Amino acid sequence: MKKIERKKASKKGLILQRAATMFRERGFAASSMRDLAETVGIEAASLYNHIRSKNEILESICFDVANIFNEKIQEVESGRQSNINKIESLLRFHIEQMVDNYENVIVSDREWRHLDEPYRANFQNQRRTYRKRFAAIIEDGIVKGEIRRIDAATAVLIMLHAINGIESWHRSKVKMNADELANNMIRILIDGLRKPA
Amino acid sequence: MKKIERKKASKKGLILQRAATMFRERGFAASSMRDLAETVGIEAASLYNHIRSKNEILESICFDVANIFNEKIQEVESGRQSNINKIESLLRFHIEQMVDNYENVIVSDREWRHLDEPYRANFQNQRRTYRKRFAAIIEDGIVKGEIRRIDAATAVLIMLHAINGIESWHRSKVKMNADELANNMIRILIDGLRKPA
């Protein structure tokens, strides 16, 4: 019994993993269940023994990613570091996820609009909330004099989107290692381009 | 004769404009020619009197956007400003395009992967070239001591992706005006978050 369940779980895991790759490469709407089945090595109809629908796969990917980031920001918020260091921690985590959990992170960011209701609204809400919590850290940093007087909401959008640049790093031939990449990105985002006079 | 041509041109323009909106909202693959025809006010079959195929619409959107940015970077490269100011000019232009030419810019950035070959490869090449030219400006700025010793390619990816954050600004209720937005973004990207000690 345990064996069967483990087998089922791992086959479902395989389906989700192959789906993430396919959704990233072609987009959710342009990915067919027949093609997905083929990469998994079964017939299309057999997929439905493991998942309920195409949309359920997307739900699974999107909410997995959302949970990962929600847990992290909770942990960071309750820490005792400076706000600048909290931001650096979050950025490092985003970069790390972008490197290690690439397919899922990209798909959730790019394809969540295809979620059926009420999942779409739910996901959008979680996004909004996450950004507000991130902005609150920046605002606290401004109040405490660690951070320039910038618009916090704009800064959050910049940070979160900037990290999507790693997408291109993934496909690049000249692979910088992941740590070096993270250090470069954080330095640029936190200290800017301009050389201090 | 002129009248007919002008009429045709404007109907084709309407189709491209409605298509851009639809492609942005639902994605290219999830947009049907029947739905597009409906928003234009004609039958699906009649679209083909104005355009050759669904993919041709995407080509038109993507290469229009590519041309706009290629022309701009050419102009900036040949200017006499400092490299920091060249970067600021490019960023301002990107932000301006994101505000004024929103649908086309977003669609070209998000949906170009659906271009048929050889357009896809061509577009990808133009992207790569644009980024190299952008990076060359940063590298020159580093050599001349205007810019910190950062990885130029990484900086380009950050800048270009960061600007996509405006996407969220568009849907936001609390509308900051476009100039204010541009100033905030440029300050954050060029001078960073951290308050100088």
Next chain:
DNA sequence: CCTACCGATCGGTAGG
């Protein structure tokens, strides 16, 4: 997990 199949919808064409 498969075979066989459903109704719906897709991009596009013929012919006027």
Next chain:
DNA sequence: CCTACCGATCGGTAGG
């Protein structure tokens, strides 16, 4: 610009 229609493909189900 329309009516009528094509073949292909879609997500998903029945039944075993």
